[in-house]
Amino acid sequence: MARPILAGAALLPLMLAACASVPDVATPAPELPRAFFYTPQAQAGAALAALMPERDPAYTALSQAALNDAPNLAEALARIDSARAGARRAGAERLPNISADADVTRNRINPAQFGTAGQQGFIPREQTAYGANISASWDIDLFGRLKAQERAALARIDAATAQAQGVRLALLAEIAASITDWRVLDARAAAIAADGAAARQLAALAKAREDAGIAPGFDRVRAEATASGSATRLAALEAERARLVGRLVTLTAQDGATVRAALATPAPALAPAAAPASLPSDLLANRPDVAAAAAELAATDADLAAAARARFPRITLSGVIGLLAFDPSELFNDSLVTTLTGGIAGPLLDFGRVAAGIDAAAADKRAAFAAYRGAVYQALGDAEAAYGVVEAADAEAALAITQRDQLARAAGIAETRYKAGLASFLDVLEARRAADTSGENTAAALGRAARARIVLWQALGGEPAD
Template sequence: MRRLPSALAGALLPLTLAACIANPAPEIATPAPDLPPAFLYQPEGAAGAELAALMPQGDPAWRTLSEAAIAEGPSLAEALARIDSARAGARRAGADRLPNITADGDVTRNRINPAQFGQAGQQGFIPREQSSYGANIVASWDPDLFGELKAQERAAIARIDAASAQAQGVRLALLAEIAASVTDWRVLDARAAAIEADGTAARQLASLAKVREDAGIAPGFDRVRAEATASSSAVRLAALDSERARLIGRLVTLTGQDGASVRAALAVPAPALAPASAPAGLPSDLLANRPDVAAAAASLAASDADLAAAARARFPRITLSGVIGLLAFDPEDFFDSDSIIGTLTAGIAGPLLDFGRVGAGIDAAAADKRAAFAAYRGAVFTALGDAEAAYGVVTAADNEARLSVAERDQLTRAASLAETRYRAGLASFLEVLEARRAADASGERAAAALGRAQRARIVLWQALGGDVMASAAPTD
């Protein structure tokens, strides 16, 4: 009968080894995405342009509000908290690879029936009640011979990178939203200036019509139509207030500042809109610059480490543990040498018949890795599509702005010539009024077109991955 344990161990060893080699981790290919050599709509001769120039760097409101958003913006604070959470997870995974040492103490009072010990209990040799006093230090350690804990730590570290990249993405989106809102505000200023100029010209025209009416050389209807044109300009100017209120509310949400502070920042004068040249870039640069691509790559690395950890669960785990403590039945004997107790244990445990549990874990981790790779490829081609579209929109917006400015200049000159001819009696008031209305609309259109050109550059800045060092403080 004494040979049974050895025989049992010999019988179980092949099963244990079989469990170790079952359910191997599948090989999942993750080839690098095939990117084009250049962007289709990238402008020529823009190699010297800087990415930071795409943002309204010269606008004091942009600097003030972006700094406030970085310091106090609620969306960024949430993203930074997720980084802290990921770091805590990595520290926990690293700590799991080190010995775990605990301490405990107890006082126990037991009451028994001495009769259970037979004659000795009935004769009073066994006490009915007994108190014990104990204190222990317990240490345990998994040497992680097969690397499961190390793989889990790699996954946790990769998730820090993913959380950091996601926070950078939130930061860039936040800065882009603020830049777009500030740009929209400056466009409103430019539109307001154009409308005010239109109103001034209409009032001057009404004054001229009044003079000619008083002189009896023009009907009063001319003056009324000129005054109606001036009133139309006032209505257009008043309509801008609702757009200003919307922008202030948006900036309050983005920056975490009150409305008065936002309004004060926007009240500081800024240079006129002058869109900068779009910088040249390579599609391959998106892999390093885009936060969403970096986050997807880190998530893929984490899923790869998770798959490795799941595969290593097939192997046995060896645990070393030890206990040293004191146990006494009288407080006075607590520190006697006879009260010292201890235990040293080495254990091994591994899958034998788990009925597919380990295999299911490996399959789930493999599926997660395939999903992470698909998400990574999706992020890469999303970045490529964003950059291609942004370059194309910049080109189209620049053409629109150029044509709108030329149209404004031509129609303004035509209105001036019509008014001169009217003063000389060579043109009718209707011709002057029609030329004035055409010029009035062109000024506002040109301001809006310049704003769209600047906004397109902000979209391009974000699509290319932003300017991390110049636009934001580090996450630590």
């Protein structure tokens, strides 16, 4: 009876250590507003996908190429594979570990150390042992430490998957924005080309009046200078085109010729679609960064549980079955050896090592919770701002279109009055210059409205991969 009592007394400190309290890290759900301040009225047919240039063949080709070959997306996918491998390893730790080995050992001793028996030759000077073993060990994980580690590893797969989705959405948004900028350059170029044609036509009219002696040659020179200004503005667009091609090469991992060929395909005119209505609560499910932060929070919670369970005793079973002989011919002849061991171990006096691990895991969980709250409010701010920018960009585009039409009408009236001798050529040039600028400004305003929708698409969480 004395031995069980002594064993129980020896294990009592382990049990008391296991019952020590674990830090309580509160993680209340962030409070969300019921609706966005700038949210639009729900419209029939308003779809999230319509915010992207889905009908543009360049976007279709280059986005698919990027999804296949983009280095940053491949890196994110590799991180998912790494997380999966970690989860498999954590799951395997809960199962028995079985290994096999074989060895040949040769020993040389001094028989004299065995006294008379050694001096008389009863103890061999050299001896060779041949052995083969199969060993097995199993941590029973009675208190769930290994299970908690596996749960943390599985949560990190979700985090890596969400992060990869975030990389995918950011990649598609960047490609869409670059292609939209390219289409804006096309629209600006068309407006500038029309301005140049109108300026050349005005120069021809001024020359005809100069030849007829009813207008000074200065009018023709000013009109030709206006036409040259349009040509200069048109040439300046090529630098912006080169920057966009370089950006798309980086994003898609395609060569410049392939990118330029895709951009050369005709595309529909910029016509921003209606913005879909959404709720703040939708962001918790749709935003990849929020999902990644939530998964990381779950992982740190499991890490804290695993750290706390390090206070509990570990119960291990191990066994060895093997063969041992001193002659190879006897290896399979009555040479079987076996060992079976059951052990229990736990912290008795670790000078705060386990407690420090628990405190570190609790701090990591607090940090993860703060990061999760930050991701939620970042998503709310992004969506709120994106809705507001869409509203402002739409108002700007509508005013720009109205101004363009009015200034074009004013330029036509000024030219008609000039032909009738009721207005000076300077009036015509001023009206023409204002009309020329308004066409390019309208194209840029429509581009900003389209770009604002791409930002809104990303802010609302985009669309999941197929």
